[in-house]
Every structure is written in C-alpha cells, then in structure tokens.
Amino acid sequence: MESACPHLGADLSHADIEEFDTGAVAVCPWHRYDFDLRTGKSETGLRACTYAVEVRRDKDGVDKVYMEAPEEGSGWRIVELRPVSEEFADPPPLASDPVPARGENTKPTPQQDDEPVVPIENPPTTLMQWAVLILNTPNPRLKVERTKHAVHLFRTGKLKSIGNKSSNAPRPPDVPSRDDAYSRNVVDPSKVKNRRNRASMLHALANIEQWAIDLAWDIMARFGPMEHDLPPAFFADFTKMALDESKHFTLLTSRLSALSPSTPYGSMPVHAGLWESATVTSLSLLSRLAIIHLVHEARGLDVNPATIEKFRKAGDTETVKVMEIIHADEVTHVTAGHRWFTWACAQEELNAKNKGEEKVVDPIKRFREEVKKGWTGDIKGPFNVEAREMAGLTPQFYEGLRGELGLGEKNYPASASIAASHPKNHEEGTKEEDVTGLTSGVASVTLQYE
Numbered sequence: 418m419e420s421a422c423p424h425l426g427a428d429l430s431h432a433d434i435e436e437f438d439t440g441a442v443a444v445c446p447w448h449r450y451d452f453d454l455r456t457g458k459s460e461t462g463l464r465a466c467t468y469a470v471e472v473r474r475d476k477d478g479v480d481k482v483y484m485e486a487p488e489e490g491s492g493w494r495i496v497e498l499r500p501v502s503e504e505f506a507d508p509p510p511l512a513s514d515p516v517p518a519r520g521e522n523t524k525p526t527p528q529q530d531d532e533p534v535v536p537i538e539n540p541p542t543t544l545m546q547w548a549v550l551i552l553n554t555p556n557p558r559l560k561v562e563r564t565k566h567a568v569h570l571f572r573t574g575k576l577k578s579i580g581n582k583s584s585n586a587p588r589p590p591d592v593p594s595r596d597d598a599y600s601r602n603v604v605d606p607s608k609v610k611n612r613r614n615r616a617s618m619l620h621a622l623a624n625i626e627q628w629a630i631d632l633a634w635d636i637m638a639r640f641g642p643m644e645h646d647l648p649p650a651f652f653a654d655f656t657k658m659a660l661d662e663s664k665h666f667t668l669l670t671s672r673l674s675a676l677s678p679s680t681p682y683g684s685m686p687v688h689a690g691l692w693e694s695a696t697v698t699s700l701s702l703l704s705r706l707a708i709i710h711l712v713h714e715a716r717g718l719d720v721n722p723a724t725i726e727k728f729r730k731a732g733d734t735e736t737v738k739v740m741e742i743i744h745a746d747e748v749t750h751v752t753a754g755h756r757w758f759t760w761a762c763a764q765e766e767l768n769a770k771n772k773g774e775e776k777v778v779d780p781i782k783r784f785r786e787e788v789k790k791g792w793t794g795d796i797k798g799p800f801n802v803e804a805r806e807m808a809g810l811t812p813q814f815y816e817g818l819r820g821e822l823g824l825g826e827k828n829y830p831a832s833a834s835i836a837a838s839h840p841k842n843h844e845e846g847t848k849e850e851d852v853t854g855l856t857s858g859v860a861s862v863t864l865q866y867e
C-alpha cells in the first residue's frame with residue numbers, strides 16, 4: 418500500500434494493522450479511517466493504492482519478494498528494499514564542563530536536565546510550535562527527547578494541526594539556540610587542528626548531527642508558513658529526517674562515550690559552518706533544498722564509505738554499524754531533498770500558469786542555477802554515483818558545477834555570526850580528508866584520521 422493516506426496524507430507506514438472478518442486493514446493514525454490491505458478500499462469510499470506482494474521461496478531455499486508492477490508509468494524500478502533501523506542509543510552523559518574558548522575564563526553554563534520534555538506553560542499544540550520550541554532548545558539531549566515526542570504526536574494524529582497556515586505560526590530563530598558554553602567553543606573550522614583520532618571524528622560528526630536536527634525542524638518552521646501548498650507528505654518526510662538525525666546523534670555520542678569517556682560530547686571545540694548555508698538559503702525553499710539537501714547531504718553519500726572503511730580498518734565494528742545506519746538513512750534524506758525540489762519546480766510552473774504565463778521549470782537546470790547563487794567553488798568529487806542515483810541525483814545535476822556565491826559577501830543576518838568561519842580562512846589543497854560529508858564551499862571542517 419502506498420504510504421500517503423488518500424484522505425489528508427498521513428504516513429500509513431505508521432498505521433495500526435487490525436484483523437477484521439473480511440481480512441486485514443490498515444487504520445490511519447490521523448483520523449482512524451481503515452483501508453483494506455488487499456484492495457485499498459475504505460468504508461468511507463476512499464481508496465488507497467495497493468500492489469500485490471508475495472514472498473516466494475526459490476529452489477535454493479531463498480525467500481524472494483515479488484511485487485505487482487504499477488499499472489501506469491514506465492521505466493520505474495525498485496531502488497532498495499531494506500529493514501529500517503529505528504534504534505536509538507540511550508542518551509549518554511554530556512560534558513558538564515565544556516572547554517572554554519581560547520582566552521576565556523568563563524564558568525560554563527550547567528546542563529538543564531530538569532526541564533520537562535513538554536513545557537508546563539504553553540505546551541505546543543501544533544507541529545510548527547514544536548518545531549520552534551525544539552529550535553530554541555539548547556540542550557542537545559532535551560532536543561532529542563522533544564524531537565522523539567513531537568514526531569510521535571504528529572504520526573499518531575495527536576496534534577491539533579500542522580499549523581503552517583495559521584497567521585499565528587511562530588517564527589523560527591535565525592540561529593538555533595546553543596548553551597553559552599558550547600557557543601564559546603565554536604571555532605573557525607580551518608583552525609581546527611589535530612583532530613586525528615576516532616574520538617575527535619565522532620565528536621565532529623555528532624556536532625553535525627545536532628545541526629542536522631535543527632535543519633530538519635527549520636525547513637518546516639521557516640518554509641511551512643511561506644508555502645501554504647506544501648502537502649502533509651512534506652512534513653512527514655522532514656519529521657522523519659529530524660527523528661533520524663536525533664537517532665544518529667545518540668548513536669554517535671554513545672559511541673564517543675564508550676570509546677573515550679574522558680571526552681564526552683561538548684568537551685571539544687565544534688564548528689557551526691553548516692548554519693551559514695542555512696542562513697544564505699533562508700529566503701527560498703528551492704535554494705534551501707538545493708544547497709543543504711542536494712549539495713551538503715549528497716556530499717555525505719560520497720564520503721561515508723571511506724569513513725566507514727577507516728573505522729573498519731581500526732577494528733571498530735560498533736562504529737562501523739552506526740555509520741552504516743547513518744549512510745542508509747542519508748540516502749533517504751537526499752531522496753526527500755530531490756523529491757521536494759522537483760515538487761517546488763512543478764509548483765513554480767503551476768503558479769506561472771495560474772498567472773497566464775507559460776513557463777517550463779526543468780529541475781536539473783533550476784538546481785544548477787541555485788547552486789551558482791548559493792554556493793562557493795566547485796561541487797567536488799569523487800562522487801558516489803550509485804548512492805546519488807538511488808536518491809534521484811543523476812550526474813547531470815552535479816557534474817562540472819561551480820558555485821559563484823561572492824566570497825566575502827555576507828548578505829545574511831548578523832545573528833548568524835555564531836558561524837565564525839570565513840571562506841578565506843579555508844585552506845585549499847590540504848591533504849587532510851573530509852570525513853563529515855557536510856562540507857561547504859562557505860565553510861568546512863577537514864579531519865584527518867590515523
């Protein structure tokens with residue numbers, strides 16, 4: 418059965434399956450309409466798309482899944498069939514004493530672990546309110562817990578609404594909150610030296626995941642109220658992304674804690690380079706999807722296999738498992754970026770048509786235009802062509818592409834100064850390797866492994 422409910426688009430992959438006399442039905446988590454799993458029919462008269470699926474054992478005793486082909490369309494293929502890991506690690510201890518920034522002697526802010534997941538005063542009732550609350554939650558552990566809670570409420574239909582069409586939808590912050598002590602630890606990525614061991618790599622990757630949780634909430638909170646036509650499936654995709662990034666954060670910080678108990682998350686300097694791209698793209702959904710999800714996240718697909726290999730060579734099988742989960746999830750994130758980028762292009766065409774204009778918006782051409790405006794320098798390979806293609810990104814999107822965002826032109830709000838890096842500071846031609854994937858033409862952290 419297709420996962421979008423034909424009523425209002427809830428994600429049916431979270432439906433309850435119930436046995437009736439007539440057979441099994443999927444009960445939609447939002448309004449409890451039921452859909453026969455075989456025919457897709459509901460008593461309400463709606464009908465979900467279904468495809469016959471059968472498991473057959475072949476002559477070698479291997480179980481194979483057969484799926485009926487969709488009637489319409491051609492050239493389709495199954496990209497991947499895999500179990501999804503929803504395993505979270507127990508939130509490990511965070512540093513209670515983050516490293517003060519160079520030259521500073523200030524006492525760090527203590528972790529506020531006693532703050533409840535659901536605020537006692539004015540608890541959020543819409544997805545937009547949860548998104549902004551989470552963006553304004555500095556404690557990463559609480560951010561993860563609130564993400565898990567909010568996504569559960571959304572999936573099970575327990576929120577009043579998405580809330581993006583309301584004139585009272587709250588505004589997201591320009592830069593998500595960070596505890597003071599962590600903000601003081603933000604350094605210019607090019608000045609990050611000697612980050613050569615596995616603990617440093619895990620710390621850097623966990624930092625990126627913390628920003629990635631915020632990016633998933635920010636795209637919903639920022640563009641939901643701007644683009645009223647966004648369907649519920651958009652919010653289903655990006656809440657999944659927020660939950661995945663939270664899962665990654667807990668898995669990485671847990672590995673960090675096991676590998677190096679003396680350097681828990683928050684004890685090393687971090688960078689905020691990723692948020693510079695978020696700020697540069699804060700006015701356009703197409704730009705945000707292109708730069709964050711189809712440039713930064715797609716780069717992750719390129720570098721993850723080499724990072725996994727390095728942990729494997731070090732005999733760290735536990736981190737290999739974590740990185741494999743992250744890599745598989747990130748293919749789905751780039752897929753979501755591609756899907757909504759294509760949707761936004763079609764929407765641009767439709768809006769022009771409604772105004773009586775004839776306009777064709779080719780997603781590949783449009784993507785290349787957005788990268789030129791919102792990125793600095795070459796889109797660098799080597800590319801993981803296979804993983805990119807699984808996500809819908811064919812080489813025509815990214816080959817021979819160079820961003821022309823003016824070096825030194827800081828045309829974004831001053832509040833983004835948390836991202837202390839500057840392109841001029843980035844050392845080109847270094848032999849150090851990028852293991853994070855979330856590098857930027859504006860700012861990047863390069864890490865070396867030994």
Ligand code: FES
Binds near residue numbers: 424425447448450
């Ligand atoms: S019954 Fe599924 S969205 Fe309403």
